[in-house]
Amino acid sequence: MTTPPGDEMAIASNDDVVRVRQVVRAAAAAAGLSLVDQTKIVTAASELARNTFIYGGGGSVRVERAVSERGRAGVRIVFTDEGPGIPDVDQALTEGWTSGSGLGLGLSGARRLSDEFTLETQVGKGTTVTVTKWTR
Amino acid sequence: MSDEHRRAHIADLVRSRRDTVLDRWVELVAQGVRGRITAGELRTELAELYGLVERALAEPGGTAGGELRAALGEISRSRARQGFSPTETAISVFALKQAVHEQVEASGDTDAYGGFIAFSSFVDDLGLTTFEAYAAAREQVIADQAEQLMELSTPVVKLWEGILAVPLVGTLDSARTQVVMETLLQTLVETGSQFAVIDITGVPAVDTEVAQHLLKTVMAARLMGTDCVISGIRPQIAQTIVTLGIEFGDIATKATLADALTYALERSGVRIVGGAEG
Numbered sequence: 538m539t540t541p542p543g544d545e546m547a548i549a550s551n552d553d554v555v556r557v558r559q560v561v562r563a564a565a566a567a568a569g570l571s572l573v574d575q576t577k578i579v580t581a582a583s584e585l586a587r588n589t590f591i592y593g594g595g596g597s598v599r600v601e602r603a604v605s606e607r608g609r610a611g612v613r614i615v616f617t618d619e620g621p622g623i624p625d626v627d628q629a630l631t632e633g634w635t636s637g638s639g640l641g642l643g644l645s646g647a648r649r650l651s652d653e654f655t656l657e658t659q660v661g662k663g664t665t666v667t668v669t670k671w672t673r
Numbered sequence: 674m675s676d677e678h679r680r681a682h683i684a685d686l687v688r689s690r691r692d693t694v695l696d697r698w699v700e701l702v703a704q705g706v707r708g709r710i711t712a713g714e715l716r717t718e719l720a721e722l723y724g725l726v727e728r729a730l731a732e733p734g735g736t737a738g739g740e741l742r743a744a745l746g747e748i749s750r751s752r753a754r755q756g757f758s759p760t761e762t763a764i765s766v767f768a769l770k771q772a773v774h775e776q777v778e779a780s781g782d783t784d785a786y787g788g789f790i791a792f793s794s795f796v797d798d799l800g801l802t803t804f805e806a807y808a809a810a811r812e813q814v815i816a817d818q819a820e821q822l823m824e825l826s827t828p829v830v831k832l833w834e835g836i837l838a839v840p841l842v843g844t845l846d847s848a849r850t851q852v853v854m855e856t857l858l859q860t861l862v863e864t865g866s867q868f869a870v871i872d873i874t875g876v877p878a879v880d881t882e883v884a885q886h887l888l889k890t891v892m893a894a895r896l897m898g899t900d901c902v903i904s905g906i907r908p909q910i911a912q913t914i915v916t917l918g919i920e921f922g923d924i925a926t927k928a929t930l931a932d933a934l935t936y937a938l939e940r941s942g943v944r945i946v947g948g949a950e951g
Contacts (some may be wrong), residue, residue, distance in 0.1 A: 555844050558877070563746065571907070571910050575909070576878065576913050577909075577913050577916060579878050580878050580913045583882075584881060587882060632918055640885050642881045642917055642918045643881045646710055646881060646919075647920065649917070649918070
C-alpha cells in the first residue's frame, strides 16, 4: 500500500545529489522517522543518487511516502537510470569493490542503511534501486 | 467576417480607447504588485509596452513583435531580480487581457468578441515569453548564488600555538574539498602547526564520498607531518558511518571541538590546570 507517487526528480549533476538529500530529509522528517533513521536514509539516498549520476550516467528519482502492511509509516525512494546496468550484482554489493574510484561501500552501505532494498538491473538497459525506511 | 478583419477590429479598439485601457491596465497591475513599484514607473513601463502592442496588432509579422518580446523580457528579468513572484510578474501581461475585455464588453460589439479570441492568444504568447525570461533570470540568480556559496571562504583558524581548526559547513564535494585541502596545507606551511582539527559539525550528511574526501585531506596533512583530529561527529552520524562500513582507521575522532582541542593540547604537552591562583 502506497500513497500517491511523489514527483520525479532528475539526477543529472552533483547539485541534484544535494537536492535529493534535501528532499529525502524533508520526506523522512514528515514521515516521522527519528533523527538517526533520517540520517541513515538520507545517507543511503546520497550514495544511490551519486551512483545513478556517476555509474548510471544520470537518471531520475522518486521520493514517496509509504505505509507498511502493518500500518507503519515510512519513506520509499526509487532510483532509475538507463545506464549500462550492473553485470555482476554480487560483486557490486561486495564491500570495498568499486568499478570507479570510490571506497566501494556505497551500494552495500545503502543496503544496510535501509530496511528494504531491491535492485533490478539489466546489462545495457539500466538499473532500478528501491530503498525503504520505516518508522520504529 | 475574416480573421484579418477581426484582428483589425481589435487593433482599432486598442488604439481608439488607448487611455481608458491603459489606465485600467495600470490599475490592475498596481493591485498585483502591491506598491512595490510606484504608479508613475509602472505607467511609463506599461505605456511603452502598450505602444508596442498597438504596433504589433496593426502590423502582424512586423518588427514590433520582436521589440515587444525584447521589452517584455527585460521587464521580466528585472522583476525576477527584484524578487517578484511569478504571479506578480505574469499579471503585468495578463491584466491587459482583462482591461481590453472590459472594453469589448462595454462596446457591446459582437464582432469584437471574435477578434478578442485572437487577441487573447496573442497575449498568452506574450505571457509565455514573460515566463521564459523570468525563469531564465531566476536560474541565473540561483547559479550566481551557488557560485558565491562556493567561494565562501573556508577559514582555517588558529586555536592555539601549533593547533589549527577547519570548521566545515555544508556540503563537502570534490571542488569544496580541494579548496579546504589547499587552504589547510598552505596554512600548515605558514604556521608550522603540529595539529589540525577538522570539525564536521556543520556537515549535514557524511556519506562515502565525504568520508573519502576527509580521509584524503587527513592523509595529505599527515604527509606534511601534521596530526589530524576529526571532531563534531554527532550520534546519528556516528551510527550511519558504522552502518556504511567506513573505517577511519587510526585517525583520532572526537564528539566535539572542545574534546578535540583538549586532546591536541594534551598531545602537545600543554597542561590545563584548574584554579589559577597559588
